[in-house]
Amino acid sequence: MQPRWGRTVMSTENGTENDFSSIDQLLECAKSCRRNIVKMVHRANAGHPGGSLSAIDILVALYKTRLNVDASNPEDPDRDRFIMSKGHASPAVYSILHEMGYLSSDDLTKYRVMGGVCQGHVDMTWTPGVDFSAGSLGMGLSFGLGTALAASLDGSSRTSFVMLGDGELQEGQVWEAAMAAVHHEVGNLKVFVDRNRIQNDDFCENQMRMFDVADKWAGFGWAVHECDGHDMNAILGAIEWLDSITDGPAVVIAHTIKGKGVSFMEDNPSFHGAAPNDEQLQIALEELK
Amino acid sequence: MKLAASRDGYGSALVKLSTDPAVIVVEADLGKSTKSQNFRKLHPERTISLGIAEQNMMLVSAGLATSGYKPFASTFAIFTERAFEQVRNGIARPNIPVHICGSHGGIHTGTDGSSAQSIEDLAIYRSLPNMLVLHPSDFNSTEQLTIQLASTNSPSYTRTARNKTPVIYDEDAASKLELGKGAILSEGEDVAIIACGVMVSRAIEAAEGLSRIGINATVVDMHTIKPLDGKLISALAEKCGCFVTAEDHSIIGGLGGAVAEHLVENCPAPLERVGVSDHFGQSGDGDELLEQFSMGTNHIISAVQRTIQRK
CATH class of the missing domain: 3.40.50.970 (Thiamin diphosphate (ThDP)-binding fold, Pyr/PP domains)
Known part of the structure; x- marks a missing residue:
């Protein structure tokens, strides 16, 4: 494989074979997930709604249309892997795992509660369907590289999908893994970067300027694609594009809005890691009807 | 050898x-x-x-x-x-x-x-x-x-x-080792020397030196630091009544720390720790450095004499 020193440009291409009814169903599912996200964080009075709401459309598209996973057999060794490296966006993961049949409504009510399976950060030892214990940023891509290399060794077609946050890209380990993935030519490692432009303290731009994120990945030799991370057609197109790259690792920079779907959370650094109060919850649920 | x-x-x-x-x-x-x-x-x-x-x-x-x-x-x-x-x-x-x-x-x-x-x-x-x-x-x-x-x-x-x-073990002796079980290399009733790594051969030498002055030491190769073989340490507390640990590691938190924790909670007994005393190393020949850092055979012998006195 030759490193790909170039990249594709921002695309809103539609995926093929997507009829509007299935798109509507995906959007409806994402809305249901969003409602659960704000409810979970409100009930726990803690958690990370902003980065959950920015990531959820991609998770819905992946789980509903692409990942070969089965709630009745969560440990199937030949399942695809989904590695949520930005583990604080756990409400997004729990909400889609609920839609997929891994978690009950009751499980969701015990998010961050002692005795519940939904830990503050995603944890494979607690939650069925979670493939990676995250919570400390920068580690998931390395883990996904490990699962991808294992699949190659096994001669299996299973795929490892990883979601990274954009603030997370400030961790050096991400780039250790990015370099190694190209060296090992892993064609079964697919990454989404949730480019919501906000991290814990502030806008990324004010914390650590990353300039052109896509260029950085391209510079490491990855195949790079950009899309609107809330346009379901564009996300499906991006997944198709990821699957078309088979001779090396591929990344989609998904341009998203932190807090997407709840007006007062959108693009607001205050809702990276803060719960809505009772009144705010009602407004949010009204907006997510 | x-x-x-x-x-x-x-x-x-x-x-x-x-x-x-x-x-x-x-x-x-x-x-x-x-x-x-x-x-x-x-x-x-x-x-x-x-x-x-x-x-x-x-x-x-x-x-x-x-x-x-x-x-x-x-x-x-x-x-x-x-x-x-x-x-x-x-x-x-x-x-x-x-x-x-x-x-x-x-x-x-x-x-x-x-x-x-x-x-x-x-x-x-x-x-x-x-x-x-x-x-x-x-x-x-x-x-x-x-x-x-x-x-x-x-x-x-x-x-x-x-x-x-x-080389301390021949292949046959090594095949009898078990994870989590300290290996007794010599038996004596006066003191137990618990060692690991490169300090084990020094502990054996120290025991030989001690026997010449009438002190009989049990020497244990504690190859597994965790889980620690607490059962063996408790038995040795009863049999020997005092301990020396020897490790090429800080005396804080390693083998010495692990043995100390077990002793104070289960069977209090005097313990002297031979190891790196809370400072960093330097360049030099390995054996020379162990002497320089008070971790040679003679230092184990001195530690044994101190711990026996505290019985």
């Missing part, structure tokens, strides 16, 4: 383990030094090079292990520490059976100087739930215990040494 380095025992174990197709070697460069290259030569297809990037190595190993492989990841002891939080959060916490080997542990590493001489690895890995922590003393015991690790379901850290040291 035959000399060999425990890191070569690790390399030899990997070769023996290579008949198991699930065993896989993961490197962050330094395979020539840790001796994982012995495996690479035979099985390049099951050897994964990750470049000089230890943090990535730990999590790639975790990913491989959750997919059914048995990864053996190695670098220098000191550089595993660079990825401590990766080991903590990515391996120990989810209890993923990744086997980490840190070679070149301790002051005995020698001329490379203090940046390469880990004196805290046993302490930090011992503090992690789920981890097995090993520091074998010679070629054959390292080979044997590394082979045993492959059939455990726990993450582990094994420290090996750079330099050649006396």
Whole structure:
């Protein structure tokens, strides 16, 4: 494989074979997930709604249309892997795992509660369907590289999908893994970067300027694609594009809005890691009807 | 006396383990030094090079292990520490059976100087739930215990040494070693010397010296630091009544710390710790440095005399 020193440009291409009814169903599912996200964080009075709401459309598209996973057999060794490296966006993961049949409504009510399976950060030892214990940023891509290399060794077609946050890209380990993935030519490692432009303290731009994120990945030799991370057609197109790259690792920079779907959370650094109060919850649920 | 380095025992174990197709070697460069290259030569297809990037190595190993492989990841002891939080959060916490080997542990590493001489690895890995922590003393015991690790379901850290040291066990004696069980190398009623790694041969020498002045020492090779063989220590507290620990590691938190914790909670008895006394190393010949840092055979003998007086 030759490193790909170039990249594709921002695309809103539609995926093929997507009829509007299935798109509507995906959007409806994402809305249901969003409602659960704000409810979970409100009930726990803690958690990370902003980065959950920015990531959820991609998770819905992946789980509903692409990942070969089965709630009745969560440990199937030949399942695809989904590695949520930005583990604080756990409400997004729990909400889609609920839609997929891994978690009950009751499980969701015990998010961050002692005795519940939904830990503050995603944890494979607690939650069925979670493939990676995250919570400390920068580690998931390395883990996904490990699962991808294992699949190659096994001669299996299973795929490892990883979601990274954009603030997370400030961790050096991400780039250790990015370099190694190209060296090992892993064609079964697919990454989404949730480019919501906000991290814990502030806008990324004010914390650590990353300039052109896509260029950085391209510079490491990855195949790079950009899309609107809330346009379901564009996300499906991006997944198709990821699957078309088979001779090396591929990344989609998904341009998203932190807090997407709840007006007062959108693009607001205050809702990276803060719960809505009772009144705010009602407004949010009204907006997510 | 035959000399060999425990890191070569690790390399030899990997070769023996290579008949198991699930065993896989993961490197962050330094395979020539840790001796994982012995495996690479035979099985390049099951050897994964990750470049000089230890943090990535730990999590790639975790990913491989959750997919059914048995990864053996190695670098220098000191550089595993660079990825401590990766080991903590990515391996120990989810209890993923990744086997980490840190070679070149301790002051005995020698001329490379203090940046390469880990004196805290046993302490930090011992503090992690789920981890097995090993520091074998010679070629054959390292080979044997590394082979045993492959059939455990726990993450582990094994420290090996750079330099050649006396071969203590023949293959038959090594085959009787068990993870988690201290090996009694000599029996005596006056004092128990609990040692690990390169200090075991010194403990044996010290016991020989002590016997000439009428002091009979039990010498234990405590190759497994965690889980500690508390049953043996309690039995020795009853039999000998006092202890010396000997390790090429800080006296804080390693073997000495582990034995002290067991004693104060279960069977209080005098203990003297021989090890690195809360300072960093320097360049020099390994044996010379152990003398310089008060960790030679004579220092163990003096420590024994002190602990007996405190009985």
